[in-house]
């Protein structure tokens with residue numbers, strides 16, 4: 464059985480530094496390895512399994528659709544695709560949706576919309592897109608260019624031109640960039656995820672939104688990680704007093720099946736025309752049925768529970784010895800410890816808790832419906848491990 468690890472090492476391209484752990488099944492927020500050992504899942508596959516593993520309601524939605532029609536291409540209409548788009552628009556006030564298969568592709572689409580809008584309305588030389596230093600927007604050559612972390616860029620140059628990075632929380636630098644460059648849009652994560660779970664302040668993001676309006680550039684919010692209930696609101700931008708032009712999302716949207724989306728506001732609803740963009744898998748009926756079941760379950764009651772569980776996590780770690788800071792929102796939490804976070808995460812795996820890291824922090828992204836009992840147990844094990852390691 465352990466053969467799987469050596470087969471994987473021999474045949475899978477070496478891009479992933481996997482933990483020494485093979486997962487075979489799960490139920491809710493509990494996962495099992497090939498020996499039957501159980502783990503509490505505090506990472507949900509990087510914020511993807513929004514309602515945990517093999518959730519009954521999610522499975523029913525997927526099974527019903529997969530036994531009827533698994534794929535059609537975008538040459539034809541299907542019900543899950545249309546109904547998911549309608550639901551997303553009704554829940555956000557946006558006007559149109561484009562479906563992709565991943566977060567990077569959702570961002571690619573948002574960038575194409577911004578470039579087309581600017582070139583039609585301001586001129587072909589207004590192509591620059593501003594993003595924030597330390598951001599993460601994906602792995603394609605264009606979304607890498609958007610990503611404000613140089614270490615991802617090395618060896619892959621030249622990347623797509625036309626991206627300018629600006630430091631977070633520094634509105635003056637942004638003003639200078641806007642004065643000196645012809646820009647189409649600014650794209651931000653409300654909470655930098657891969658960058659270390661760092662939220663943008665209300666003052667800064669609301670200031671960015673005002674400047675975007677003033678300079679007639681689009682505001683793109685990358686909600687690939689923060690979206691779909693993660694922060695205690697349906698989308699993280701709803702924690703701020705802003706109205707984005709474009710919202711990209713993915714990760715938790717499909718609850719474990721690959722789907723991304725760009726939500727497009729009224730002003731931009733007719734920018735994309737026939738042939739401007741497309742995706743063979745985009746809007747796949749099984750992925751859309753899964754996503755529809757996820758979105759329909761993110762109601763006031765669930766969001767309230769997310770906020771309560773968030774408070775529980777913050778309370779548990781904020782004054783703990785060895786913890787320097789606790790950041791994030793909802794069930795997206797970063798914990799900076801005095802000891803090495805990767806070592807703590809490794810030790811937690813031995814003790815039966817799966818956590819993530821982000822930069823030098825421990826990152827927690829549990830399922831939105833993680834039972835309180837399991838959350839308490841996992842938090843205690845993480846606390847105990849931090850206390851052991853940080854003395």
Ligand SMILES: *Cc1c(COP(=O)(O)O)cnc(C)c1O
Nearest residue numbers: 565566567599600601656687688
């Ligand atoms: C994960 C992530 C992406 C990339 O999503 P993929 O589905 O891996 O392409 C883009 N932006 C943010 C903010 C992310 O967290």
